[in-house]
Amino acid sequence: MNVLIFLGAPGSGKGTVAEILAGTVDGFRTVSSGALLRDAVKSRTEAGVAAEATIARGELVPDQLIAAMIGDYLKGLPDDSSMIALDGFPRTVAQAEMLESILAANKARLLQAAFLDVPRDVLLFRLSGRRLCPKCGAGYHISTLPPKVAGMCDTCNVELITRADDQPATIENRLKVYQQQTVPLKAFYEDKGLLTRFDAAGEAGDVARAIAGDLSKWRTAQA
Numbered sequence: 001m002n003v004l005i006f007l008g009a010p011g012s013g014k015g016t017v018a019e020i021l022a023g024t025v026d027g028f029r030t031v032s033s034g035a036l037l038r039d040a041v042k043s044r045t046e047a048g049v050a051a052e053a054t055i056a057r058g059e060l061v062p063d064q065l066i067a068a069m070i071g072d073y074l075k076g077l078p079d080d081s082s083m084i085a086l087d088g089f090p091r092t093v094a095q096a097e098m099l100e101s102i103l104a105a106n107k108a109r110l111l112q113a114a115f116l117d118v119p120r121d122v123l124l125f126r127l128s129g130r131r132l133c134p135k136c137g138a139g140y141h142i143s144t145l146p147p148k149v150a151g152m153c154d155t156c157n158v159e160l161i162t163r164a165d166d167q168p169a170t171i172e173n174r175l176k177v178y179q180q181q182t183v184p185l186k187a188f189y190e191d192k193g194l195l196t197r198f199d200a201a202g203e204a205g206d207v208a209r210a211i212a213g214d215l216s217k218w219r220t221a222q223a
């Protein structure tokens, strides 16, 4: 199994770009650590209950908790999964070290960390306009990806919601936490020769195409 890390600030488009790749590249899967946690909160699992308040404050849940969730997820993947994108994990140097053990246990190899670089004003614009369908999980943006009928999901016809942590004060805190705890990962992967920067301020489709164009190069380099 080949693993690709999506590294970037909240709103840099990690989820959007990973989903485009999953829909366009054969054998490409993606898992979002944030989505795993939100599902756990919704299902009221022990981990979800423990993580709920932390997520609402825009802080990081304990390294062990999210590493265990990602480890379980990877263990459960079918053998045919040729490529898995980790969207939002690791987010601290401690998590990156835990990932090394997880990869070894699953006979997986890390291809690259794709760093999506987006200026702060664009991040704020994207996060403040994001809307979600509470039923099917489809994502929208009030300006760049609006639903056909304002405020309603195109598929489910239910009212769209704003993610609890997309409130202005929480967005600020998430960006601060990103600077303090996640930015050091850039140097961590750069030192290993495993970091590639992508200008991700433009169209998500262009970013996905740029990453897709590098996949075979990374596969060869890590073979």
Ligand code: AP5
Binding pocket: 008, 009, 010, 011, 012, 013, 014, 015, 016, 017, 032, 033, 034, 035, 037, 054, 055, 056, 058, 059, 060, 061, 062, 063, 066, 087, 088, 089, 090, 091, 095, 126, 127, 129, 130, 131, 139, 140, 141, 144, 145, 165, 174, 200, 201, 202, 203, 204, 205
């Ligand atoms: P998580 O869900 O991972 O949130 P995040 O990292 O803050 O990232 P986002 O989902 O907000 O942004 P994204 O980069 O995926 O952007 P998106 O594609 O959605 O984590 C949530 C919380 O869970 C954390 O705060 C923490 O508490 C906890 N957590 C998660 N992982 C953890 C970990 N490893 N350790 C500890 N705690 C963890 O795009 C955003 C918007 O912009 C959308 O509306 C989209 O339509 C739009 N958009 C995207 N790309 C473009 C583009 N190119 N052009 C125009 N619009 C775009």
